[in-house]
Amino acid sequence: MYREVIEHPWSLPSSIKKLVDLNSGNDRGRIYRIAPDGFKAPKPPRLGQASTAELVATLENHNGWHRDTASRLLFQRQDPSAIPLLTKLFQQSGYALARMHALHALDGLRALTVDVVQKGLGDPDATVREHVIKLSETFLHGGSAPTQIVSKLQSMTDDPSALVRFQLAFTLGELKSDLNIEPLAALTRRDAQSYWMRAAILSSLRNGAGELFVVLSKDSNFCGSSAGEDFHQELAVVVGSRKDSQEVSHVLDFIGQVGDPATRFGLLRALGDGLKNSGERTYISGELFHRAFADARREATNFNSPEVTRTAAIRLLGLSSYPDSGSQLLALIGHNQPEGIQLAAVDSLNRFPDPYVGPGLIKSWDALSPRLRSETLSTLLARPDRASALLYALQNGSIQPNALGTTQARFLKTHADTGVRQLAEQVLGAAPAGQRQSVIDAFLPALNLRPDAVAGKRIYEERCISCHRLGGEGHALGPDLVTVKNTGKEKLLVNILDPNREVRPEFMSYVVETSDGESLVGLVANETSTTITVRQAYGKEDILSRSQIRRIRSQAQSLMPEGLETGLAPQDLANLIEYIETAEPEKK
Numbered sequence: 001m002y003r004e005v006i007e008h009p010w011s012l013p014s015s016i017k018k019l020v021d022l023n024s025g026n027d028r029g030r031i032y033r034i035a036p037d038g039f040k041a042p043k044p045p046r047l048g049q050a051s052t053a054e055l056v057a058t059l060e061n062h063n064g065w066h067r068d069t070a071s072r073l074l075f076q077r078q079d080p081s082a083i084p085l086l087t088k089l090f091q092q093s094g095y096a097l098a099r100m101h102a103l104h105a106l107d108g109l110r111a112l113t114v115d116v117v118q119k120g121l122g123d124p125d126a127t128v129r130e131h132v133i134k135l136s137e138t139f140l141h142g143g144s145a146p147t148q149i150v151s152k153l154q155s156m157t158d159d160p161s162a163l164v165r166f167q168l169a170f171t172l173g174e175l176k177s178d179l180n181i182e183p184l185a186a187l188t189r190r191d192a193q194s195y196w197m198r199a200a201i202l203s204s205l206r207n208g209a210g211e212l213f214v215v216l217s218k219d220s221n222f223c224g225s226s227a228g229e230d231f232h233q234e235l236a237v238v239v240g241s242r243k244d245s246q247e248v249s250h251v252l253d254f255i256g257q258v259g260d261p262a263t264r265f266g267l268l269r270a271l272g273d274g275l276k277n278s279g280e281r282t283y284i285s286g287e288l289f290h291r292a293f294a295d296a297r298r299e300a301t302n303f304n305s306p307e308v309t310r311t312a313a314i315r316l317l318g319l320s321s322y323p324d325s326g327s328q329l330l331a332l333i334g335h336n337q338p339e340g341i342q343l344a345a346v347d348s349l350n351r352f353p354d355p356y357v358g359p360g361l362i363k364s365w366d367a368l369s370p371r372l373r374s375e376t377l378s379t380l381l382a383r384p385d386r387a388s389a390l391l392y393a394l395q396n397g398s399i400q401p402n403a404l405g406t407t408q409a410r411f412l413k414t415h416a417d418t419g420v421r422q423l424a425e426q427v428l429g430a431a432p433a434g435q436r437q438s439v440i441d442a443f444l445p446a447l448n449l450r451p452d453a454v455a456g457k458r459i460y461e462e463r464c465i466s467c468h469r470l471g472g473e474g475h476a477l478g479p480d481l482v483t484v485k486n487t488g489k490e491k492l493l494v495n496i497l498d499p500n501r502e503v504r505p506e507f508m509s510y511v512v513e514t515s516d517g518e519s520l521v522g523l524v525a526n527e528t529s530t531t532i533t534v535r536q537a538y539g540k541e542d543i544l545s546r547s548q549i550r551r552i553r554s555q556a557q558s559l560m561p562e563g564l565e566t567g568l569a570p571q572d573l574a575n576l577i578e579y580i581e582t583a584e585p586e587k588k
Contacts, residue, residue, distance in 0.1 A: 133153065170204060510555065
């Protein structure tokens, strides 16, 4: 520790700062080593002065710094005399990490051979096998991969190590599709239940998504499993995005043979999403989808059908149009339908750019549950015409002002559309400055009240469960409350009442605007070179291609809204804090 006090002053409640000298410890440095009395540090190694043979021998040292430093020096020196020594070390060492370092050192010297790689792929240690698979990619580029390496890689789909199979899924992407489809299919059958493995397999399908779909579709056991259904849908999205007419035809042929309507609707929705993302709408406007939409409209309103079938049908209708399906979808919202049915209807309506969506959703506002209100607000904020409809509803009292969080209000007041921005300033006004400290002062007596954790749980379920996870319940949008409950009751009170006083970067809210005019307000939960994942309340996630995104901007605020205390008394807040502090941790 550099200082006695390592908390930022902003993080400390005022009452604690009065008792703490924030400058205490500024004359002390870093703790370098804790050692027993009489300890004498060993003489530091001088590996920079070691011979090449000594550096190779150091790769067997069980101290990681020694191995890493020796590896670096071997690479820097580029001494050819190290090659036979490294080869011998790899072949004879009983220490797995030494064999791994030897392989990487040979690769750094451009001295890795087919024989060494082939032997490494059969190494008894899983870590060595994992690294050799990655190193084998050197021989797979250019389309002339050595047969013995290819054959060995193809045979490793049953490796007992999940990490080995994970790396294998990535490396198989370096092979041509006529060489990697069967092993990728084998990995899929074994590990399709793993999200990470599915992602690795999909990343290796620059070509061949349609071929893999055909191979897997012939496996009835795989197709009948939930993991198989999920992966077929993911593959269908990839096939649609590629716009290869032959691959699309393979998928459509398979869909035509599917008897279960929920599975059929789900596959069509996935294929349609891929086609839509690629800009190809010919198939969606064709006869097959036209018939499917008619079937989906019947199932969506058939109260005797299973909910899973109705939900899949409703989601498929998001690919149709508002004139064809809008009124039916609106009729499902707020009318004693299961929550999953209503959520699917809101999601499908969100896909329509028509100006009637906003007013239609607002008419159902009073009948919506908290989660449905959250989803509906996200839909209303997504497009300028809907945002205007929301503001007019706030103005005329159809929706109460406390329905909006501070981040949502800020989004409207800084909206890219001039009309929405001006209307928001007129309807919402400006929040008075400095009001949060006065709110905190008003609720400080809560810390001295006798709390009731049972009553606090009810408040947590009403106001917190949509964005926080505690005791195995809730959704992980904001910080896990297990990580903050040990900071003390006063700090918890301040964080609840003034969420913008201290905001970690990963919980900063962002506005993501798409090229087709939609806006999403949420956390940037994940980024890759090609996609961005936006996370919102109740675990909702939208994965957007970077090509779809027009602009991303931070709101410089927490996604947690101010005003959580509205309608609560100090006793209520005392109960909530007690529940947070005493709730049992989630069992892993």
